[in-house]
Amino acid sequence: MNRREFVVGCSAAITAMAGSQIESFAFSPQPSAQQEIFVFVFLRGGCDALNLIAPVDDKNYVAARPAFLRVTESGKNQGLRLKNSLNNQDFRLHHKAGALHELYNSNNLAIIHACGLANGTRSHFDAMDMIERGINQKKNSTDGWLTRYLKSTQLEGMLPAVAAETNLPKAFMGSNAAASIKSLNDFKVNGDPRLQGILKTMYQGDTLLHETAQSTLSTLKYINQKIAKDSKGRPKKYQPANGAKYPQGWQAGGLGKSLQTIAQIIKMDVGLQVATVSFGGWDTHENQAWHFPRKTEGLSQALAAFYNDLSKYHKRLTVLVMSEFGRRLKANKSNGTDHGHGGIAFALGGNVNGGKIYGKWPGLATEQLDKRVDLDVTTDYRTVLSEVLQKRMGSKQINQIFPGFNNDKFLGFV
Numbered sequence: 001m002n003r004r005e006f007v008v009g010c011s012a013a014i015t016a017m018a019g020s021q022i023e024s025f026a027f028s029p030q031p032s033a034q035q036e037i038f039v040f041v042f043l044r045g046g047c048d049a050l051n052l053i054a055p056v057d058d059k060n061y062v063a064a065r066p067a068f069l070r071v072t073e074s075g076k077n078q079g080l081r082l083k084n085s086l087n088n089q090d091f092r093l094h095h096k097a098g099a100l101h102e103l104y105n106s107n108n109l110a111i112i113h114a115c116g117l118a119n120g121t122r123s124h125f126d127a128m129d130m131i132e133r134g135i136n137q138k139k140n141s142t143d144g145w146l147t148r149y150l151k152s153t154q155l156e157g158m159l160p161a162v163a164a165e166t167n168l169p170k171a172f173m174g175s176n177a178a179a180s181i182k183s184l185n186d187f188k189v190n191g192d193p194r195l196q197g198i199l200k201t202m203y204q205g206d207t208l209l210h211e212t213a214q215s216t217l218s219t220l221k222y223i224n225q226k227i228a229k230d231s232k233g234r235p236k237k238y239q240p241a242n243g244a245k246y247p248q249g250w251q252a253g254g255l256g257k258s259l260q261t262i263a264q265i266i267k268m269d270v271g272l273q274v275a276t277v278s279f280g281g282w283d284t285h286e287n288q289a290w291h292f293p294r295k296t297e298g299l300s301q302a303l304a305a306f307y308n309d310l311s312k313y314h315k316r317l318t319v320l321v322m323s324e325f326g327r328r329l330k331a332n333k334s335n336g337t338d339h340g341h342g343g344i345a346f347a348l349g350g351n352v353n354g355g356k357i358y359g360k361w362p363g364l365a366t367e368q369l370d371k372r373v374d375l376d377v378t379t380d381y382r383t384v385l386s387e388v389l390q391k392r393m394g395s396k397q398i399n400q401i402f403p404g405f406n407n408d409k410f411l412g413f414v
Contacts, residue, residue: 307348
C-alpha cells in the first residue's frame with residue numbers, strides 16, 4: 001500500500017462511521033451554477049432489448065417468439081408506436097413503458113438500438129466488467145471509465161461524483177473523488193463525539209493525514225448541513241417537486257430511492273457532476289412474461305419521476321441508460337430468453353434530441369444475426385458514452401477515458 005492509498009483509506013475509515021463511503025477529501029467549495037450533470041443508469045442482468053423496443057412488423061421477430069415475449073402490433077397489450085424509427089419499420093415500445101413513451105413524444109427521450117460491446121461475450125461478469133472499465137477486451141485495467149473522466153476534468157464543489165449504491169461500482173474504481181451514498185438519511189455526523197475525538201488524536205505528527213481527516217469531516221459536515229431537518233434534528237421526509245412520485249414497489253423501489261437520493265443531492269447544490277445507479281433483475285431466463293413487464297413499468301415510472309422532480313435542471317441534466325448486453329432473439333423452453341449480444345440504450349434530458357431512434361438496424365433474418373442467433377451490435381457502447389462526455393460534459397480526452405477508442409462520428413442524440 002502506498003502513501004496515497006493509506007491516506008484515502010484513513011478518509012474512508014472516518015466516513016464509514018457516518019454510514020457512507022466517501023473517498024474524496026479535497027474539493028472546491030464553489031460549484032458552478034451551470035455545471036452539467038450526467039447520470040448513468042446501469043441495467044444489470046442483460047435487459048432484453050427486443051422485449052422493450054422492437055419492429056412489430058418484422059416477420060422474423062414474430063416467428064421467433066411467442067406473443068407474451070414480444071412487443072405486439074395489436075391486441076390488449078399492443079406496443080406503443082414510436083415516431084422517427086429505423087428503416088421505415090414499425091418500432092414500438094413495451095406497453096408498460098407509458099411514462100417513457102410520453103417523454104419520447106415530448107422529444108426528451110432518445111433511443112439507441114443495436115448497441116453494446118463489440119466483444120461478443122455472453123458472460124454477465126465479463127461484460128459488466130469491460131463496460132465499467134471502458135474497454136472492449138478483458139484487461140487488468142486499474143481504474144474505471146468514470147474515474148478516468150473525473151481525472152481529466154476540473155472538479156468543482158464539495159461532492160462532484162456519487163454512486164447511489166451501497167458500494168462504489170467499478171466505473172469509479174480507483175477514484176478519490178467519488179462517494180457512495182445510498183441514502184441521505186445515513187448522514188449522522190454533526191457533533192458526533194467519536195469523529196471529534198479521532199480528529200484530536202489522529203496522526204498529530206503527520207500534517208498530511210491530519211489535514212485529510214479534517215477535510216473529510218468538513219465535507220461530511222457540509223453535506224449534513226445541507227440536509228433539511230425537523231426541530232429534533234432528524235432529516236425531513238423528502239418532498240419531490242411537481243408532484244413527482246417515485247415507485248415504491250419491489251419492481252423498482254430500489255431504483256426509485258436511488259434516483260430520489262441523486263435528485264436531493266443535485267438540489268443541494270454541492271457541485272454534483274456525475275452520478276451512477278444500478279438496477280438489477282433483468283436476467284430473465286425463466287417466466288419472463290411475468291418479470292419483464294413489472295421491471296419495465298418500474299423503470300419507466302422511476303425515470304419519469306426523476307425527470308419531473310428535476311424540472312429546474314433539465315437543461316443541465318443528461319441521463320443515460322444501458323445494460324451489459326441484450327438477449328437471444330428466439331425464446332428458450334422456459335418461457336424466457338438467454339444471454340444475447342446487441343442491446344439498447346436511451347438518453348433523457350433537456351438537451352437530448354429526442355423523439356427519434358438512432359443507430360443502424362442490422363435486421364433479424366438469420367444471416368443478419370450475430371452468430372446467427374443474436375441481434376448484432378452496430379453501435380459500440382463507447383460511441384454512446386463518449387458522445388455525452390464530449391457534447392454535454394465538454395470532455396476533450398476521449399481516447400484516454402476509453403483507451404484505444406476515438407469517437408470521430410456523432411450519432412446526434414445530444
